[in-house]
Amino acid sequence: MKKYIYTLAAVAVLSFAQSCKKDSEFLDKKPTSTLAVDAVWKDPNLVLSVLGDLYDTFPDFQRTESWWLFADFDEGFASAGGDYFRHQNIDYSYDSWNYWDYGYIRQLNLFLKRGEEATELAAADKARLIAEARFIRAGVYFEMVKRMGGVPIITVPLEYDYSGNPEYLQFPRAKESEVYDFVIAELEAIKTILPDDAGQKARATKGAALAMETRAALYAASSAKYGYSQLSLPGGEVGIPASAASGYYTKALNAAKELINGGKYSLYTKNPNLSENFASLFTDKANNPEVIFVKDYKLKTNRTHGFTIDNQPRSSAEEAQGGRLNPSLNLVQSFEKLDNTYASLASVDGSGNTVYYTNIGDIFAGRDARLAGTVILPGSQFKSKTVDIWAGYQLGDGSIVTGNAFAQTRDNVLPGITGSVQVVGGDGPVDGLEFSAQSGFYVRKYLDPAPGSGQIGTRSEVWWVRYRYAEVLLNAAEAAFELGDAATAAQYMKPVRDRAGLTTALTAANISFDRIVHERKVELAFEGHELWDMKRWRIADKVWNGSNMSTTDFVNATNIGSATRTSTQVFGLWPYKYYNPGNVNNGKYIFKVIKPSRVTAAHRFRLGNYYSMIPQGVLNGNPKIVRNPNQ
Amino acid sequence: MKNSKYFIIAAFVVLFLSSCKKDNYDAPAADFTGRIVYRGEAIPVEFDQVPFELWQSGFGNNSAIRVSVAQDGSFSAKLFDGNYRLVFSENQGPFLWRKNSAGRQDSIALNISGSKVMDIEVTPYYMIRTPVFAVAAGKVNASCKLEKIITDAANGKSIEKVTLYTNKTQFVDGNNNNGIQELSGTAIADLNNLSMSVNIPTMVPAQNYVFARIAVKIAGVDDLLFTQVTKLSF
Numbered sequence: 001m002k003k004y005i006y007t008l009a010a011v012a013v014l015s016f017a018q019s020c021k022k023d024s025e026f027l028d029k030k031p032t033s034t035l036a037v038d039a040v041w042k043d044p045n046l047v048l049s050v051l052g053d054l055y056d057t058f059p060d061f062q063r064t065e066s067w068w069l070f071a072d073f074d075e076g077f078a079s080a081g082g083d084y085f086r087h088q089n090i091d092y093s094y095d096s097w098n099y100w101d102y103g104y105i106r107q108l109n110l111f112l113k114r115g116e117e118a119t120e121l122a123a124a125d126k127a128r129l130i131a132e133a134r135f136i137r138a139g140v141y142f143e144m145v146k147r148m149g150g151v152p153i154i155t156v157p158l159e160y161d162y163s164g165n166p167e168y169l170q171f172p173r174a175k176e177s178e179v180y181d182f183v184i185a186e187l188e189a190i191k192t193i194l195p196d197d198a199g200q201k202a203r204a205t206k207g208a209a210l211a212m213e214t215r216a217a218l219y220a221a222s223s224a225k226y227g228y229s230q231l232s233l234p235g236g237e238v239g240i241p242a243s244a245a246s247g248y249y250t251k252a253l254n255a256a257k258e259l260i261n262g263g264k265y266s267l268y269t270k271n272p273n274l275s276e277n278f279a280s281l282f283t284d285k286a287n288n289p290e291v292i293f294v295k296d297y298k299l300k301t302n303r304t305h306g307f308t309i310d311n312q313p314r315s316s317a318e319e320a321q322g323g324r325l326n327p328s329l330n331l332v333q334s335f336e337k338l339d340n341t342y343a344s345l346a347s348v349d350g351s352g353n354t355v356y357y358t359n360i361g362d363i364f365a366g367r368d369a370r371l372a373g374t375v376i377l378p379g380s381q382f383k384s385k386t387v388d389i390w391a392g393y394q395l396g397d398g399s400i401v402t403g404n405a406f407a408q409t410r411d412n413v414l415p416g417i418t419g420s421v422q423v424v425g426g427d428g429p430v431d432g433l434e435f436s437a438q439s440g441f442y443v444r445k446y447l448d449p450a451p452g453s454g455q456i457g458t459r460s461e462v463w464w465v466r467y468r469y470a471e472v473l474l475n476a477a478e479a480a481f482e483l484g485d486a487a488t489a490a491q492y493m494k495p496v497r498d499r500a501g502l503t504t505a506l507t508a509a510n511i512s513f514d515r516i517v518h519e520r521k522v523e524l525a526f527e528g529h530e531l532w533d534m535k536r537w538r539i540a541d542k543v544w545n546g547s548n549m550s551t552t553d554f555v556n557a558t559n560i561g562s563a564t565r566t567s568t569q570v571f572g573l574w575p576y577k578y579y580n581p582g583n584v585n586n587g588k589y590i591f592k593v594i595k596p597s598r599v600t601a602a603h604r605f606r607l608g609n610y611y612s613m614i615p616q617g618v619l620n621g622n623p624k625i626v627r628n629p630n631q
Numbered sequence: 632m633k634n635s636k637y638f639i640i641a642a643f644v645v646l647f648l649s650s651c652k653k654d655n656y657d658a659p660a661a662d663f664t665g666r667i668v669y670r671g672e673a674i675p676v677e678f679d680q681v682p683f684e685l686w687q688s689g690f691g692n693n694s695a696i697r698v699s700v701a702q703d704g705s706f707s708a709k710l711f712d713g714n715y716r717l718v719f720s721e722n723q724g725p726f727l728w729r730k731n732s733a734g735r736q737d738s739i740a741l742n743i744s745g746s747k748v749m750d751i752e753v754t755p756y757y758m759i760r761t762p763v764f765a766v767a768a769g770k771v772n773a774s775c776k777l778e779k780i781i782t783d784a785a786n787g788k789s790i791e792k793v794t795l796y797t798n799k800t801q802f803v804d805g806n807n808n809n810g811i812q813e814l815s816g817t818a819i820a821d822l823n824n825l826s827m828s829v830n831i832p833t834m835v836p837a838q839n840y841v842f843a844r845i846a847v848k849i850a851g852v853d854d855l856l857f858t859q860v861t862k863l864s865f
Contacts, residue, residue: 090806228851229851230851230852541853546805546806548808601806602806604805604806606853607852616692619693620692620693630722631720631721
């Protein structure tokens with residue numbers, strides 16, 4: 001009993017002693033899991049980790065972490081059960097792609113304010129860190145203006161005074177042109193502070209600032225040049241006057257020139273095989289001279305992604321999945337022939353007769369090398385394994401023998417052969433079978449060739465390239481062309497096309513708006529450019545116009561090079577083996593243009609989609625914000 | 632034991648009775664119906680593409696009630712009694728909507744107390760006059776005239792294309808059709824003499840009728856102007 005009393009007494013003493021602490025001390029305990037602001041701003045490494053967090057949320061619309069977004073338009077088909085709806089919705093919702101992230105802007109503004117106030121950092125460190133945050137902020141404003149039009153420009157952290165009247169925190173939208181001007185001016189101001197170092201890819205550099213500047217100026221310029229009255233608001237929140245176009249084009253050209261003439265970057269040409277070279281441009285992280293600014297990943301951390309798991313060829317996959325993103329025939333046929341002409345893939349000849357090919361890959365021969373670098377074609381290889389894409393046998397009487405599972409075998413189905421025979425490829429295509437190449441193709445760009453990249457336990461560390469040198473060249477070409485200097489435009493385009501094996505140089509007379517559009521489409525496919533390019537040229541509503549397409553649009557088409565060619569539904573091209581013993585064509589391959597049965601709706605991009613809808617909550621919170629047009 | 636049984640039964644009775652109490656608002660009861668019209672004539676549009684908004688203030692955060700106009704130009708909504716403002720968003724529908732002095736879309740005050748029928752007057756860019764549909768030799772032949780209603784230079788718009796659509800169901804538009812013929816705006820010489828024809832495709836299962844309408848796409852306007860759906864037997 002006595003023992004218990006002692007114990008109780010001890011507990012009582014301890015707890016009383018505890019409560020004898022001053023209340024203020026009790027409440028002012030230093031947290032052990034976070035660092036105070038003033039503690040951080042003494043050490044550049046700690047500040048860098050704060051900045052790293054800010055880099056981490058840098059906005060992208062499409063990225064390798066979300067392969068399905070590439071299937072929302074006409075670049076690819078989504079071969080996965082939960083994603084067929086992407087081909088079954090007609091309209092894009094007005095609030096698609098909206099982006100209104102003032103929480104992020106506030107974090108950046110706070111960072112900048114604390115940076116300005118910090119006294120214990122070396123001047124050079126401090127200047128660079130602040131410049132990087134301004135780079136990110138410019139990127140966020142650029143992202144907002146390209147999606148929403150003009151937005152309020154907030155450059156200081158705002159504080160509420162709890163007076164009950166928030167009116168002084170409510171800012172109206174700036175003009176669209178003012179936001180672009182702000183972005184360009186910020187980038188101009190920081191480009192000399194940032195290191196001019198092509199080895200830095202994941203942090204802001206002078207090259208990254210210039211690359212962003214040229215893109216932003218180009219977007220502003222083309223929005224101005226191709227804008228029209230429906231796409232404008234009386235206050236200029238949306239719509240830039242056409243008279244401003246040439247000023248922006250000049251800025252775009254000058255920024256691009258400065259980067260090009262700086263000589264720090266060049267096109268990636270390490271591999272003499274042009275297609276392989278183009279594929280490894282995105283996956284080679286060692287001394288890559290072309291890549292300017294990336295979102296980087298690292299194996300054995302939680303910063304990895306599953307793009308290769310999702311999209312590896314099913315037959316040689318390292319998991320029982322893959323093959324989700326299937327490039328469309330719409331994209332594949334856009335890759336021109338080596339003589340700079342456009343042509344449909346010749347499944348039939350000019351008079352409509354079936355063409356027979358000895359090798360499955362022959363139909364793709366003589367095309368732009370970027371095709372095989374962007375797309376895994378039937379008969380080509382990934383990780384040294386040949387993909388097995390063929391849809392079945394066609395017999396002499398025209399009937400088809402095929403299956404409904406990967407590499408299915410069936411008994412006694414071919415005349416003259418008893419026993420079992422494989423009737424469909426290990427990668428399909430089988431209509432409606434997820435992970436099979438339902439368009440006849442698999443995606444190659446960004447697919448990681450490293451062993452294990454297709455395993456759930458390993459994943460991939462291939463970076464996501466936000467800015468690269470070839471885009472800067474194409475920006476320069478477009479700006480020069482729009483300024484009336486087609487000869488210079490041809491000059492800037494030449495190295496990009498040379499690398500693709502298109503060695504017959506385009507002359508100044510060959511350069512047209514359609515050419516510019518086409519070049520960006522094939523060079524920058526699956527890099528998150530398509531939607532924004534279509535928007536800024538104001539051709540999205542013409543290309544995605546809601547009319548149905550048919551296979552005749554893909555047979556001997558004459559308008560492949562047209563920027564406004566309708567492309568509302570994704571189509572595919574399926575190879576078949578021709579089985580007709582005794583016939584001269586026995587064992588050869590034929591091709592059929594197909595529309596995957598899951599593609600049921602034709603995309604329609606409405607005028608109200610050019611600028612995304614501002615969320616109703618924002619409008620309710622700030623009556624000074626005006627709505628976007630046409631919604 | 633028996634007591635507790637009664638007690639439990641009583642508890643259940645009380646529970647059920649209390650949950651019979653009204654604990655929520657009445658469902659909206661007033662029907663608001665009508666058509667969008669130009670001088671008394673309904674303006675047919677595409678299914679679920681032309682909405683107007685009803686705004687009611689005084690209940691915290693604003694958000695619009697979206698009312699979609701049907702193919703034949705009619706609409707209907709179930710509403711609570713109260714005061715609303717009715718407005719078409721800018722560039723919705725193949726017509727112009729009144730602007731206020733600030734150049735914004737003007738709104739109409741709408742008082743709902745009990746059901747209400749109201750036609751909404753709008754000014755279309757064009758009207759399709761005297762559409763005629765006929766079936767002959769496996770084809771749908773159609774003709775019509777177009778009257779340009781808004782003729783002033785500031786607001787008037789040209790025609791991008793005129794299209795004849797057919798379909799096997801009564802939903803007939805750019806996405807739901809089995810036959811199309813287009814006349815591009817530049818190819819139209821005379822607005823008073825437009826004719827088109829579409830071959831009737833084989834339909835599975837077979838049916839001896841099709842639905843047809845003519846649509847006018849006005850340059851720079853998303854929504855198409857239609858004729859009423861016509862059922863054609865053959």
